[in-house]
Amino acid sequence: MAYDLYLAERLKRILSDRKANFYQKAMMGGVVFMVEDKMCIGIARDKKTSEDRLMARIGEKAQLRYANKLGCRPMEFTGRPMKDFVFAYPEGYDLEKDLEFWVALALEFNPFAKKSKSRT
Template identity: 60%
Template sequence: MAFDPYQLERISQVLKARKVPFSAKAMMGGQVVLVDEKMLLGLDQDKNTKENRLMARIGEDAFEEAIKKPGCRLIDFTGRPMKGFVYVYPDGFDLDKDLEYWIDLALAFNPKAKKSKK
């Protein structure tokens, strides 16, 4: 599995400090952090550049502002961007305050997110 365990530890520390119950699970070629059984964030590695990246589920309302942030990119697997999700490359989450920004956006959207079907 291609993801940086250090980044998962950083996310874990922020969520623990905020007393947010979460779990982590292998998914989509990386690691996914779940809150209330819904994807909050994901970690993987860009297959082309080998850069570690964060996938944040932030919802459509936060998208327009978030996409302007350093390191933030569209997720586009099929020719159409995924609504409400963004990739964030290292220059956008290396600093603790930047990582916390993405965690906060994802946490704000999480109550509105739908659970995946089992």
């Protein structure tokens, strides 16, 4: 696998504990946890550093509020930050309370997130 399986298990446990309606989906060389059929949180490998990072969909307000939180960086692939998403690097999620923080933010935003258009 191209991502941290232990981190994926931690995320599944937290999502299950919070009774989230989720499933996992392979995406971007990693894994994304879809909640209510919307991208919520996942794991992606940083191609420059080969380091696993958490990808969290937390909304624009939380993006601004937590931009300086330990390990948090803008999620960008094309040189521009993506709306609603951030990356958190290991120093920002290694502790269980920190990982739970990111999951809670992503779940809090999920009801307001738009569903992706179905590609058929």
